[in-house]
Amino acid sequence: MxxxxxxxxxxxxxxxxxxxxxxxxxxxxxxxxxxxxxxxxxxxxxxxxxxxSKNELFQATFKELFERIFELSRESMAQHSDPMEKILAFDFLYDLENPYTRQGYPLLFDSMALAAREPDYQAMFDAWVDRWIELLTGAIRQGIADGSFVEMDPDPLARTISAIYHGIAIRWYLAPRSHSSEWAVNSFRTAIGGAMAPYRKKTGQDAEKGQGTGNTLMEMNRNPAA
Amino acid sequence: MxxxxxxxxxxxxxxxxxxxxxxxxxxxxxxxxxxxxxxxxxxxxxxxxxxxSKNELFQATFKELFERIFELSRESMAQHSDPMEKILAFDFLYDLENPYTRQGYPLLFDSMALAAREPDYQAMFDAWVDRWIELLTGAIRQGIADGSFVEMDPDPLARTISAIYHGIAIRWYLAPRSHSSEWAVNSFRTAIGGAMAPYRKKTGQDAEKGQGTGNTLMEMNRNPAA
Amino acid sequence: MxxxxxxxxxxxxxxxxxxxxxxxxxxxxxxxxxxxxxxxxxxxxxxxxxxxSKNELFQATFKELFERIFELSRESMAQHSDPMEKILAFDFLYDLENPYTRQGYPLLFDSMALAAREPDYQAMFDAWVDRWIELLTGAIRQGIADGSFVEMDPDPLARTISAIYHGIAIRWYLAPRSHSSEWAVNSFRTAIGGAMAPYRKKTGQDAEKGQGTGNTLMEMNRNPAA
Amino acid sequence: MxxxxxxxxxxxxxxxxxxxxxxxxxxxxxxxxxxxxxxxxxxxxxxxxxxxSKNELFQATFKELFERIFELSRESMAQHSDPMEKILAFDFLYDLENPYTRQGYPLLFDSMALAAREPDYQAMFDAWVDRWIELLTGAIRQGIADGSFVEMDPDPLARTISAIYHGIAIRWYLAPRSHSSEWAVNSFRTAIGGAMAPYRKKTGQDAEKGQGTGNTLMEMNRNPAA
DNA sequence: AATGAATGAGCCTTCATTCAT
DNA sequence: AATGAATGAAGGCTCATTCAT
The missing domain is CATH 1.10.10.60 (Homeodomain-like)
Structure with a gap:
């Protein structure tokens, strides 16, 4: 046996x-x-x-969901060593070829509808956010340590960054007619680049390039295509 | 009769x-x-x-929901004349004293869970986003016209801005333990300020102030409190 | 309507x-x-x-059962004017031709199994017993008033009498192979006659007859048939 | 092995x-x-x-139940040599300190609910009654033999006596609010004393005492307390 | 226009029983 | 001998929908 x-x-x-x-x-x-x-x-x-019971199974399932999403984020960040790259390492969010991504979205929407009303799910959601924030604050701290970011409290910034990801990802998934993957990728690079700007130390190179945050949206906007 | x-x-x-x-x-x-x-x-x-049928009623209800949310946004923007102020006019999102706000969140979560799977709801969601984008592009165009913003395609920027609102609002509502209203307000001012930065013409005043986007988070971060 | x-x-x-x-x-x-x-x-x-719910229906059903049994007892007693006759007026218990009787037994067994474990049913059972006791004490009081019974507290006697009925009826119903209706009828006349004996005033006639309690079992026993 | x-x-x-x-x-x-x-x-x-199967186990269980109850009765009677004492030897019925007694009641109620509808259980119940009756007839025969009871067919009397026990015990267990243990003990002594009266030979002593059946209820009734 | 009685499909859950190990 | 995984029938209850009034 x-x-x-x-x-x-x-x-x-x-x-x-x-x-x-x-x-x-x-x-x-x-x-x-x-x-x-x-x-x-x-x-x-x-x-x-x-x-x-169904409830027990559901709770376990959503716990598993958050676990998996967290793991995915952790692994994505781990593939980069540069702190800014770590922060921008969420391209997988816009890749529906990835079955985890494809499955994750609808589950995440359910989890939020549940969390909006049931404390147990709210707690799970909250805990997941916390772990995500920890990943981001880790990267930010690393950036402060290596001198690429200015001194600051990394927590509120990390929360803002993750919230931006969240918003863009949701919008992208729910309105595919009007939001291309490119829009999504550019969009969060713009937004996060903007949010990060005050905290990044200007290097000679960056100073010349302007933002230096990979903000391709700027160029896109200045040369409108669609 | x-x-x-x-x-x-x-x-x-x-x-x-x-x-x-x-x-x-x-x-x-x-x-x-x-x-x-x-x-x-x-x-x-x-x-x-x-x-x-229940389905007919639900569709009408969510149509009404989006109508109301749109109206609220339109009215909020209409109270301002400056284009940047219009763009930042969504403080009502973080005011649970407002019964519309309080009721709106859970409904919006339901609408997304529905939209994630059912085309009818996805179309409604999409249409609502479009109307919101129109409001924002209107403000951006006004800013371009009056010379406060540079020339650009306002649409992708408007989409980014609205997505940021979306993300921060959701995060704020679902994780109240860790996200204060102040965080939320500061957070979207930071993020939107950052996203807008490349498009805003520097005035003498702004140039002195740095960002000039009402970025109180920056100061907050530099003088960590908690 | x-x-x-x-x-x-x-x-x-x-x-x-x-x-x-x-x-x-x-x-x-x-x-x-x-x-x-x-x-x-x-x-x-x-x-x-x-x-x-099933529980609600069951409670209503057993309440109805006790109501009906009580009504049957009340009516049976009401057909007699003599107090001793009232007390002995339960022959219907041994008449399975009567559909109420036939149906009542199994229901009563269920009610007892329920009452043995569930307080709600115990309370119903108890209340039913109380009402039955009231009927019997009424008859006993009448007997005391008209001089056929001696002075006493009628309550314990009434409880004993009704318990005897209960025991004989149950035995009769559950072991029909060995308990004829005649046994049942005689049996409770014997037992109740015996239980009443100390409280009945001897009349000249009764004194001569000995028991005078309608104790036909005695004769039956002395001339065994089966 | x-x-x-x-x-x-x-x-x-x-x-x-x-x-x-x-x-x-x-x-x-x-x-x-x-x-x-x-x-x-x-x-x-x-x-x-x-x-x-569950049915097989249940049948075995209730068979065991009746076996145990019978054994308990047999042992109780065996502790007395006087026939009348044997007949009155069931005080254990009103002693919930006794775990067998405490457990026995609810089981007995279940057995009756089963016996009321299923022949197998009815047969078991019937057989148990028969064995109980045998115990009682044995005592009665002994009483006839030693001259304390008159000549008679002991069977119907035994059935009546056991039925009285049954009725009082059930009533006592199910309506504890209104039936004290004292009521129960007194009650069956009264009832059984009454039922036995015609069959007992009057001794000089008994004749003086009146009933001589241990009828303490009579006194209780004549001097009501509550 | 409005009620609410009635239906019946469907769901979660329980549980006796089977069976591989 | 004994375990406990697995089945599947059955039951209580919910609820959208229909319909007579």
Missing amino acids: ASIPELEEIRRNQILEAALSTIAETGAAHVTMDDIAQAAGLSKGGLIHYYR | ASIPELEEIRRNQILEAALSTIAETGAAHVTMDDIAQAAGLSKGGLIHYYR | ASIPELEEIRRNQILEAALSTIAETGAAHVTMDDIAQAAGLSKGGLIHYYR | ASIPELEEIRRNQILEAALSTIAETGAAHVTMDDIAQAAGLSKGGLIHYYR
Whole structure:
């Protein structure tokens, strides 16, 4: 019975995976236990064996969601060493080829609708934001340490940056007719570049280039295309 | 029977009002036709008389929601004549004393969760964004015309600005433990100030003040308090 | 809409009737809402319209049961004017031709199993007993007043008498193989006669007859038949 | 493997013990196989290994119940040598300090609800009554033999006596608010004393005392306290 | 116009039973 | 012998929708 200690773990992952994808597809408001069970390759009863109620399963699922989003962010930032690059390392947000991204959006919308009314979900959302802020303040502190940013309290800035990401990503996902991925990428580079500007030390190069924040939107705007 | 057309109008408003408040309270996922009927002072049958199905009523309700939010934005901007002031005229977003604001957030979260999956709601959301963008591009064009902003395509900038509002407002509402109203107000002034910077013509005064965008966060960050 | 005020009353009676007969048949432990709805000629939803939960319906049903049993007892006693006859007026208990009797037994067993564990049902049972005791104390008081019984506190005696009825009825119903109706009738006349004996004033006639309590069991026993 | 037959015995007792206590607590209507398995310190599968179905286990459990009640009665009577004392030897019925008594009542109520509808349980109930009757007829026969009772068929009298016990015990257990243990004890002494009266030979002593049946209720009634 | 009685599909959850290990 | 994972039927309850009045 070597497999039994692992079985619980395997099944729970199987179920969370199924829950994430069915909720993403159908919506937390409409998904049924049957949908999830079927997606997990289990019977309704089998599902209940691992998560005793829909609420318990939902909470675990959204906890998992936030865990995964956090992991994705952490890994994205870890691929860069320059602090400003770390801060701008969220291009994956605008890549629907990435199945995690594609699935993540609808789940995130559900999580916010839940968090807007239920304290448990609000707490999860809050905790996730906190962890994200920690990543960003880490990068900012590194920038202060290496002299590329001025001295400051990194926390409010990190909150602003992450909120900007949040806003642009949502807008981009919900209004694809009018918001291209390019708009999204440029947009947050503009906005974050702007938000960061006062805190960045001007180098000779940057001073010449003006913003030096990768703000391609400026150029785009000055040479309107569409 | 001159009163019948009026009655229809009255009843429909009564119902939409009830739908808005009950959905805000209970959530689109859980609200029932009974809840809404009761809030409207009607019976279930009376409700169905005016909106033949829950879906029809929901669509009308969210249409009304976007209409109201738009009206609120339009009025807020109309109170200012300076283009930059118009762009920054959204302080009402961080005022939960305002019942419209308080009710608006949960409804907006529901609308996004719906829009993330159902084309009808996505179209509504998109259309609302478009009208908001129009307001902002109007202000930007005015700024270009009166010489306070440089020449540019106002549309992408307007989209960025509105997305920033969106992101900060959401973050502020969902994580009240860590995001004060002051953070929110300062945050969007910083971010929008930053995003606008490249497009604003430096006046003598502004040049002296540096950003001149009402960026109180900068000062806050440099003199960390908590 | 003249019928609407009465409809609620009609339906509730219809449902209670259905509940009484289906519970009697199937048992409180196994009867389903569907069973009851069907017996009442309604759909499941229609049933719930009148009784919002199974528990609510069950409580109403057992309340009705005790009401009916009480009414039956009251009427039986009312047919007699002599106090001793009133006390002995429960022959209907041993008449399964009577549909109320036939239905009443299984319901009463369920009510006791419920009362043994759930305070609400215990309270109902208790209240029913109290009302029965009142009937009996009334008869005893009448007997004291008209001089056929000696002075005493009628309450404990009434409780004993009703308990005897209870015991004999139960035994008779559950072990029909060995307890004939005649045994039951004789048995309670014996037992109650015995219990009453000390409190009855001996008349000349009675003194000669010995017991004078209608104790036919004695004769039966002395001339064993089966 | 001499121990295997013993293990079977041990496990079955373990299970019956668990079934008796969980059913007593939770009620036959609501107890689950899991409850019983857990109380027995076994898994669901382990339970099924010994009793192939819930029905099989229930039947065995109630058989065990009647066996135990009978044993208790037998032992109580065996402690007395005088026939009248044997007949009155059921004081343990009113002693909730006794765990068997405390557990026995709810189980007995369940057994009656079952017996009222299912022949198997009715047969068990009937058989239990028969064995009880045998105990009582034995005592009565002894009384006839030693000259303290008159000649008679002891069977109907025994049935009456046991039914009286049954009725008073039930009433006492279900309506504790109004029936004290003293009432119960006095009550069955009164009732049984009354029922026995015609069959007892008057001794000089008894003749003087009147009933001589331990009828303390009579005195209580004549000197009402509350 | 408006009511609310009635329906019935659908959902979450429970639980006896089966079965691989 | 014993476990507990898994099944699936069944039940209580919800709720959008219909319809007679």
